[in-house]
Amino acid sequence: MRTVSSHTRSFRRSLETATLPLGIVVLSGCGGTAPTPTVAPPTPPLSAPSASAPSKPVVKVTLASVGLDPLAIDRSQDPCADFYQYACGNWLKTVQIPADEPAWSRSFNEIQKRNELELKRILEEAAKPGATDPVTQKLGAFYGACMDEAGADKAGVQPIRALLDRAASVKDAKSLSAVVTELHAIGITPLFDASPTQDANDATRWIANLDQNGLGLPDRDYYLRDDENSKKLLATYRDHVTRMLVLTGMPEKRAAAAAADVLALETEIAKISKTKVERRDPKTMFNSLNRPGVAKALPAFDWDGYWKGVGFPAIQDISVTAPKFFEGLQALISTTKPAVWQSYLKWQIVHDTASLLSKPFVDERFRMQQALTGQPELPPRWRRCVHATDASLGDLLAQPYVKDHFPGDSKQSAQTMVSAISAAMGSDLDALDWMDAETRTRAHEKLASLAYLVGYPEKWKAYDFPVDAKSYAQNVLRSHNYELKRELTKVGKTVDRSEWQMTAPTVNAYYDPQRNQMVFPAGIMQPPFYGINQALPVNAGAIGMVVGHELTHGFDDEGSQFDAKGNLASWWTAVASDKFKSKISCVEKQYSAYEALPGLHVNGALTLGENIADNGGLKLAFEAYRALRKDAKESVVADGMTEDQQFFLGFAQGWCSVYRPDFERMVVQTNPHSPPRFRVRGPLTNMPQFGEAFSCKVGSAMRPQNTCSVW
Numbered sequence: 001m002r003t004v005s006s007h008t009r010s011f012r013r014s015l016e017t018a019t020l021p022l023g024i025v026v027l028s029g030c031g032g033t034a035p036t037p038t039v040a041p042p043t044p045p046l047s048a049p050s051a052s053a054p055s056k057p058v059v060k061v062t063l064a065s066v067g068l069d070p071l072a073i074d075r076s077q078d079p080c081a082d083f084y085q086y087a088c089g090n091w092l093k094t095v096q097i098p099a100d101e102p103a104w105s106r107s108f109n110e111i112q113k114r115n116e117l118e119l120k121r122i123l124e125e126a127a128k129p130g131a132t133d134p135v136t137q138k139l140g141a142f143y144g145a146c147m148d149e150a151g152a153d154k155a156g157v158q159p160i161r162a163l164l165d166r167a168a169s170v171k172d173a174k175s176l177s178a179v180v181t182e183l184h185a186i187g188i189t190p191l192f193d194a195s196p197t198q199d200a201n202d203a204t205r206w207i208a209n210l211d212q213n214g215l216g217l218p219d220r221d222y223y224l225r226d227d228e229n230s231k232k233l234l235a236t237y238r239d240h241v242t243r244m245l246v247l248t249g250m251p252e253k254r255a256a257a258a259a260a261d262v263l264a265l266e267t268e269i270a271k272i273s274k275t276k277v278e279r280r281d282p283k284t285m286f287n288s289l290n291r292p293g294v295a296k297a298l299p300a301f302d303w304d305g306y307w308k309g310v311g312f313p314a315i316q317d318i319s320v321t322a323p324k325f326f327e328g329l330q331a332l333i334s335t336t337k338p339a340v341w342q343s344y345l346k347w348q349i350v351h352d353t354a355s356l357l358s359k360p361f362v363d364e365r366f367r368m369q370q371a372l373t374g375q376p377e378l379p380p381r382w383r384r385c386v387h388a389t390d391a392s393l394g395d396l397l398a399q400p401y402v403k404d405h406f407p408g409d410s411k412q413s414a415q416t417m418v419s420a421i422s423a424a425m426g427s428d429l430d431a432l433d434w435m436d437a438e439t440r441t442r443a444h445e446k447l448a449s450l451a452y453l454v455g456y457p458e459k460w461k462a463y464d465f466p467v468d469a470k471s472y473a474q475n476v477l478r479s480h481n482y483e484l485k486r487e488l489t490k491v492g493k494t495v496d497r498s499e500w501q502m503t504a505p506t507v508n509a510y511y512d513p514q515r516n517q518m519v520f521p522a523g524i525m526q527p528p529f530y531g532i533n534q535a536l537p538v539n540a541g542a543i544g545m546v547v548g549h550e551l552t553h554g555f556d557d558e559g560s561q562f563d564a565k566g567n568l569a570s571w572w573t574a575v576a577s578d579k580f581k582s583k584i585s586c587v588e589k590q591y592s593a594y595e596a597l598p599g600l601h602v603n604g605a606l607t608l609g610e611n612i613a614d615n616g617g618l619k620l621a622f623e624a625y626r627a628l629r630k631d632a633k634e635s636v637v638a639d640g641m642t643e644d645q646q647f648f649l650g651f652a653q654g655w656c657s658v659y660r661p662d663f664e665r666m667v668v669q670t671n672p673h674s675p676p677r678f679r680v681r682g683p684l685t686n687m688p689q690f691g692e693a694f695s696c697k698v699g700s701a702m703r704p705q706n707t708c709s710v711w
C-alpha cells in the first residue's frame, strides 16, 4: 500500500532501511549465527599505536564511560581476523531476536524500541477522553480506532466490499482504467504508480512521474528465479492469494483458479519490469514522455480519465521510469481476459488492505510475511498501530516526541560533526591523485552547496482529512487519498527544499541527490549512534560515520551523476569519469565476493552506492575525529583501548546485528544495503588506519594487500 515514503523520489538514499509490507521498519543485519571458532585464540593486541599523539599525557578511563559496550566484545577473537566478531561477538552469542521481529540490531532496533514505547505513551495519553487541542484529539482518535480490534473483527471484509464489487465490474479496457483510477485515489496501486519527481533537467521544479508497480511479491525476480527456494516461495504465495480470495467470500475452487491467473499475470508484469540494478541508473530512469508520449505508449488506458479521476486533470509534464514497462502493459491490457483483471484487482485490493481488516486477514497476511522473513510472531497490535499512526499522521506524532527527545545540544553536535566531515571531504578532494583539476573544482562546488537538515522540519505538515474514532480502515484510506493529493499538488510548482521525507522519530538518515541535501532525523541522534556522554572518537565512529555516509552518497555511482544544483548533468571530464569507474568496479568486485548465506553472495552491483558511501563515510569520519582531537590536551585510553581503537569500536558496535536466515535472503536479494557484518568488514579492510590502530599484519584478513579506495 502507498505510504508517504513511497511517493518520494527514486534516488533518495537512506542510511539503512527495508520497509516491510507490515509497515514495520527493519534494518539490514547480520546472519552470522554462531561465532567462528578460532584455533588458538590470539591475545587482542591492545597496545597503543604510534598514530595518536604519543606525547600527550594519558588519562585512563573505562570503555563503558566513553560509550562503548565492553560486554559485547569477544576478546577470544582476533580483531585482525574478523573485527565484527571481535567487536560484537559476545553480543551475538547472547542476543535473542524478539519473536515479532525478523532481525535485531544493537543500534537501530534498540533505539526504535525505546522510540516506540515513547510514541505508545504519547498515543495512549492522547486516546484518553477529554483531550481539548485538535492535534491530540486527532492522534487519539486515529490510534484509538486502530486499537479497536473488536471493531475491525466485527466489520470483517465490509470496509473493502464496495471496492471488491467495483473490481468485479471490469469488462473491458475502459472499465479497467476506471477501477484502477479509483483504487489509485485511495492508495491501492495496481499496474503502476504516480507521484511527483523533480525534473531531471531542472531540480527546482516538480513534474509528474509514472513508475512500474503492481506486484504482490517484494521484487520482480521472485517470479522469475527457478531455484528450489524461489519455487517454494512461489507455491506459498499462490496458496496465500487463494486463501485471501476465499476470505473475501470467493468459493475455494474459484479462488484457486483465480490465484493461478493472478500469478500468471503478475509473472508477465514482472517480465516487463526493470530489475533493481537497472533502476540504479539515473540516466535511464528519467524519460520525459509527457501526456502524448504516455498515451502513445499505452493507448489502451484512459489517461485523461485517470488524471481527472485522481484530481489533477491539468498535469502535462510527465517523466516515465520505464517506457518499455508501459508499452508492455499495452500488450497485457489488449490480451488479458476481463475475468483475469477482476481476480488481479480483487487480489491487489485485499493485499493492500489486509492489515486494516479483521483477524483472519491480518493473520493470513502475516503468514506470507513469515514465509519471506522467518519471523515467528506478528507484532502486538499497539506496535502496528504506532507505525500506522506514524505513517498517516507522522508530523502530528513527531511534535510531542521532539519536545522531550531532541535536546538542543544534539543539533549543535551534529553541526560540528557535519562541518568537520565536510572539511575532511574538502581535503580529501584536494589529495585525490586520480582526479583532474577541472573535475576537482566541480566536486568542490558540489560539496560547498551540499545542505543538511537536523532534528525535525521547520514547518510541520498538516493532515486535513477527517479521522473517525470508529473506523481504522476508512481513516487509512482517507489518509492515502490526502497524501496523493498533497504529493500531486506539487506538480508544476517549485520544490520546497525544507520539506522532509522522513518523520522526526525515524531511526535513519538520508541523502537526496536531487536536492543535494542530507537529513538526520531526531530519532537517530541517540546512543549508541550519538550520546552527549559518549567520547568524541566514539560519536565520530558512530554518528560521524553516518554523516560521512550520507555526504558520500552525493559522490557515489548515482549521486555523482547529479550536479551541485541537483540536476542530472555530468560535471566529470571523460578522463576522471573513466578513473572513477575503475575505482568503483574494485568495490563492486570486493563486495560480490562476500557470501551472505551458503551459495548466496552479496550483489555488488545492487549495493554499490551504499558500499561506496560506507567506505567514504568511515574514512571521512576518521579524518574528522582526528582533526577535532588534534588540540586535545590529553589522550584518553579506555580499558587499554586508544582513541583510534575507540573510534573503530564505536563504528563496529553500531552495526552489531543478527538476522533470521529467511530475512537475510530477502534483504540480500532486494535491499541496496549489504548485511551489517560486511558493512563493517568492507570499509575496515580498505582503511590502513584500522590495521595500524590494531597492529594487524599486512596480509591478515582485516589488512589485505589489495584494497579499494574511491573517496
Ligand SMILES: [Zn+2]
Pocket: 013, 014, 015, 016, 549, 550, 553, 610, 613
Ligand atoms: Zn546510504
